[in-house]
Amino acid sequence: MSSIDAQAASAPIATDYSSARADGPPQEAPGTVTGTDDEVSAFDAISPESERARERFIPVTRFALLDRLTSPTAWPNGQAQEARRFFRYLDHWRRQQYTAELHELEETYEPFSPDSDLLMTRAFSPDERAVMQQRILRGMERILQQANYVQIQHSDVAQILTQDSAYGLDLHVDLCAFDELLLFYRGASSRRNHRRRWNKFYLREEFDVPIFQRLFLLFKVKPFEKHVREVMQTQQLNRRDAEKFVKKARETIPSEVKESCVYMKLFKNIPRSDIEMVFPNTRVRFRFYDKLRLSATAGGGLTLGTVSAAGKIAMLASNPVAAATALFGLGGIAFRQTMNFMNQKQRYMVVMAQNLYFHAMADNRGVMLKLAARAAEEDIKEEMLLYSVLAKEDAYMQDIEAIDAAIEQYLASSFGVSVDFDISDALERLTADGLVVEQPDGRLLTMPPAEAALHIDKKWDLFLDELPDPVSAEGMEFEGYSGSR
Structure with a gap:
């Protein structure tokens, strides 16, 4: 000592x-x-x-x-x-x-666990699942409060989602896709980081990144039918248009994410302005600088290609080979510019995945x-x-x-x-x-x-x-395997 x-x-x-x-x-x-x-x-x-x-x-x-x-x-x-x-x-x-x-909380969570490999021998009615789901939420809230975590209300989540990204990403999350959502943090502090920006002549500079030292996320995806009904009511759409809207809004949610499961995630040192990346339906959008740069590149390339190909295309009757070659070259320019957009978005996804990989601590159970x-x-x-x-x-x-x-x-x-x-x-x-x-x-x-x-x-x-005998008030025993959720 x-x-x-x-x-x-x-x-x-x-x-x-x-x-x-x-x-x-x-x-x-x-x-x-x-x-x-x-x-x-x-x-x-x-x-x-x-x-x-x-x-x-x-x-x-x-x-x-x-x-x-x-x-x-x-x-x-x-x-x-x-x-x-x-x-x-x-x-x-x-x-x-x-x-x-x-022990009691784990038993209640088992039917909602996406990682369970156990034989399901009990069937639950929708009302029973609703009661059990609320029991999971209340149980986790109590544990988090005893662990001295602080809850982030939904109104504050919306405000955090508008903050500038620490990783240079423009992320978007649709919170309406979730039936249940809990966010808790512990340890709101900051850490030093480095960056280079064009308006500072790419000189290395230090800056503070506000972080959550620990961030807990619990979510359950809203049932498709419930989501469609809500869109029909709030946006005054017919069922067909509402279904198209919901399908497009949920297309970024991986197919492995099931409506019947409750997911829990724990992260460390998450930048407060980038908590969007912990959600399963995160959309990566282009920043204004990238839109301007890619638009200028694409517009310039297509303009020059069109001007150079215009003369050859006009000779379509007298020289079809030259005209076809010009059209093919113009199509190649357009394809290359489209790929530039797609590659930039893919680079964004890689940055998000790499950073999230080092922040993850635990899942579900x-x-x-x-x-x-x-x-x-x-x-x-x-x-x-x-x-x-x-x-x-x-x-x-x-x-x-x-x-x-x-x-x-x-x-x-x-x-x-x-x-x-x-x-x-x-x-x-x-x-x-x-x-x-x-x-x-x-x-x-x-x-x-x-x-x-x-x-x-x-x-x-x-x-x-004095150990009490565990008694489950929900569900009905049956023989056999229930199959996938």
């Missing part, structure tokens, strides 16, 4: 509640951005760095936090080792709770597993921080805001991070597990570390004894 780490580890969380309340928000470490204590809104995701609120995500591993919080000098009467043992018990206990919740693990880790970090305060000092419910500020100050001074600590959520979990009890006078009575570890041990012993 370095000397800096040793100094930080030996410094316990400040518990001078009165001074914490008077001092206001924690002092920011150098290089961090001061935000507000308000909840992070989706619009903040596209605001300048200096205007964004702090997020609740704690960008420190639970292992580093465990070492800091259980240093020998941080606990009185040699309780550091007992506290470490309790935190390890609590870590495994919290993960087990998420595992039990995840893998997303559920990864986010559930992150949610459990966020919970245990919050609980370790709060317990480290409540177990050492007399605390009351009226001190909660000051304790919150003290923990935020500790994270800023020890790790140089600015966090909006979610104290109410952590206190609710510790109370639900019986580790903290609120007395009639408002005092928060907390079990000492050794007793708390035994308490978790007993809860583990009862866990399997």
